[in-house]
Amino acid sequence: MIRALWTSATGMEAQQVNMDVIAHNLANVNSAGFKKSRADFQDILYQTVKVAGSDGSSGVEQPTSIQVGLGSRVAAIQKVFTTGDFQQTGNDLDIAIEGSGFFEITLANGDTAYTRAGAFKKDGTGRIVTSDGYPLSPEIIIPENATQVSIGNYGAVEVLLDGQNTPTQIGTITLTRFSNPAGLNSIGHNLFTETPTTGTPVTGNPGEDGFGSLSQGFLEGSNVSIMEEMVNMIAGQRAYEINSKAIKTADEMLQMTNNLV
Known part of the structure; x- marks a missing residue:
């Protein structure tokens, strides 16, 4: 459960940066020649429990690996140089x-x-x-x-x-x-x-x-589309909320485990 807490935290941090980028775009919607930015995300390290192709307990080859991801991060914040109106x-x-x-x-x-x-x-x-x-x-x-x-x-x-x-x-x-x-x-x-x-x-x-x-x-003018940024804002907000929900759920599961002791 501790792993789920930290994994969800990385998702919340990534969405915070995403919201910062969106806010900067919207703040410059009337800036002449302004070019919007876009946050690109990627998954980060994986914890490998078993490697695909390794020998199983009965001497057969393991067809798939067992890997658990540890979250996401911002890979780049890219300027988009499309022409404005x-x-x-x-x-x-x-x-x-x-x-x-x-x-x-x-x-x-x-x-x-x-x-x-x-x-x-x-x-x-x-x-x-x-x-x-x-x-x-x-x-x-x-x-x-x-x-x-x-x-x-x-x-x-x-x-x-x-x-x-x-x-x-x-x-x-x-x-x-x-x-x-x-x-x-x-x-x-x-x-x-x-x-x-x-x-x-x-x-x-x-x-x-x-x-x-x-x-x-x-x-x-700026190449920022208010409608597009509002949609991205809603999607980012929902992603932030679901990551916070995952942290809450992991915490409740830890509490249940503690109560068993």
Whole structure:
């Protein structure tokens, strides 16, 4: 019975983590470019009483083994990089990626991060930056006398300067992709950093070589489905309850055993 107590406890711990993941997804249902997470579970150690194929008491081969599992654990919490819904904003510096790719961002310490959140702003020097002030890479500076900003599907950034009738190209937005985006490390602020499991980052122009194209005046919303997360929450809650019920039942059986003494 003691084994059942500990086994059920591992199930409750796993479902606690599952609920934490679901709560984080729901908390970011309105975060632009947010990618939901999914908890993956696996069984843990087995206590082997008898091995299949071993000799039985009468000299015959044992057809099956006797193994008792010792519970479950969280094997991984994986980011799911499906595309979120697009929302039209009309803001010149809101950019959505239609397809594969990430915007490249330069952090304050000089390191490189990546994001799908295209809610860009303009800082005091005219640079295109994130909501936290981190500049887009390669750096693009909008002149002070620019009256209109146009961002093409293939990344070309053009401005209409005061007193001029023809636009001037001031830079090109590039995208980066990875062979295994699920291996990216989340650092908050809708930013990801490279890890050894992501593969070598590949940079290219939007709309070319498999990269997604850009849509100015749109934002990619979160890919969290409230209905799906609510169903997962109910399933996780029931799994937690049944594991707690197993602990209660094992405790009652131990009590019965004690009463026999």
